[in-house]
Amino acid sequence: MTSSTTKSELQSLYTVQRFENVTGDLGKQNDLILCFPSAINPTKSLNKAVIFFGGDVQNYPEVMSQHRTNNIYIHWNLESTARILAKRFVDSLIIVIKPKEMLLNTFSIYSNFVEFDQDGIPMLFTNTNSNGLTHVSKLYSKALEIYENKQDCDLDKSSHVLCDSVSEKSDARPVIGCLAELPVSFVGFSKGCVPLNQILFEVATKHLSPETSDFVSKIKSVYWLDAGHNGRQDTWITSDFVLQKIASTTMELFVHITPYQIKDINRPWIGKEQRKFIQKLKALKADVTEIRHHFDEPGSLDLHFSILTEF
Template structure:
């Protein structure tokens, strides 16, 4: 969610989620699940939350949602809380060694937007409670259905200013409100690589102190929503240097897809990457690129630069021969925060 709009959203009850959001929650049977999550949200111990009735496998083994606290990253001061949704049967005794290895190799990482936090913490904040349909736990389950058979990682922003402005300063230089200042060597890719390695070790998906990372056959899809797109943008600026790095190059080759979902932040520019040299590196990466937007971001007359930058992003990548799919959702509906969030379910 774009910070320039956050005050209006959180202070005006008329902008509360519509019935469609409630329908999404009901359709995914998440209300009862969320209560269980809320009760356990303060703990990262134990085998994780078992989500009964959600995609059980051959032995009745459901997906597992695990909260990992303060996962170490690239440097000692860079830590992030994460959620991991493991697919049904990934840890089941009925899985063969080959199946278990395949389950452990396919991953999706999601970077959420403003307001989005753990269910329990959102319920305690008057401005966050009305948006609980899009808590980190609920989004993890939505993504689990969108990417069946993959491990879904949700990376919590390392700072939430005033409980609503997400700041990804572990990935990109940012001000209090999360507006980024991009550079070619901040270390976003190194940080993500370290987070995944340590997270997989903690979750039992990777042996401790593995000699190399990523493991053979590892694949990764990156998804940013709203403010979370600043992380993907920073990674694009780092591609040129990372491609020649002996540690990062194999990690980059594992990235199969990148999804930008209705990117937005409070700065007056660089909502979308428009630097041609950076986009040349992105096109040359061979990853499948996906831009999913709504009128809320790209047709807002008060922030006309967002739409201009998006068009330039798409046009330049098409000129460079990138594997790009660009989709405008809810084109014939009025721009709304409801539809802004709904792109998480529709993409």
């Protein structure tokens, strides 16, 4: 957040609403937080949809405020982060996908997108039945339906019609009009790059249904913000086959890193994998941009979080 925009101004400029237990693929459920400009005319088309996966610590504000250590990072709660993203991506629909579980109210477990072991380590890029791509495409359809339904309600408040946000008893109905054609950007922050990487792995390796293929065609840009997790490998994608597939698309790829992850002496594999990721994509002529933040300073959790306002 820049100094010219206060917290109260962000709250007034953008509407933030949470929707619990939204059903995606095979009955799997995640909470969604939607954020969009408060003053937008319902007849005006949004210009983008942004799907965000947050990292460890990030939770609902009331949960973070009660945590004895995480409360000092409450500014980075999921709802505040949604507003920050809305300011970054003007006239966009921000869709924050909350992890299925927050272990100890701290560690993000995105088990609806990829398997995790008992220690909370993601089992990425394995030949399992993970269907993160299908799940996110169905959550996205539900998010559009929720937003469209809200606009209809706002236009018809005087009729006193009860407007349910979305029916969980049936699959999402097709979204009509410009919403269905919105370009999509993915943003993963820290542990949130785990589901992001799994989704791209599946884009490259799975046979896609027509519905999922249509969703993939709308993905125009992907942002990795200081990726990291507690495993000892697969923080970044290094498979030649997968990277070739990604490079062959028209997606714009953006990589933002800080010393907190890349120069951690206790996790040297993160920096090594990140260098391979960039080098291979550049060799493949992918549309990739790498930006380094605060490399003249020691790595810290504060600077790690600050990338959310600086990318």
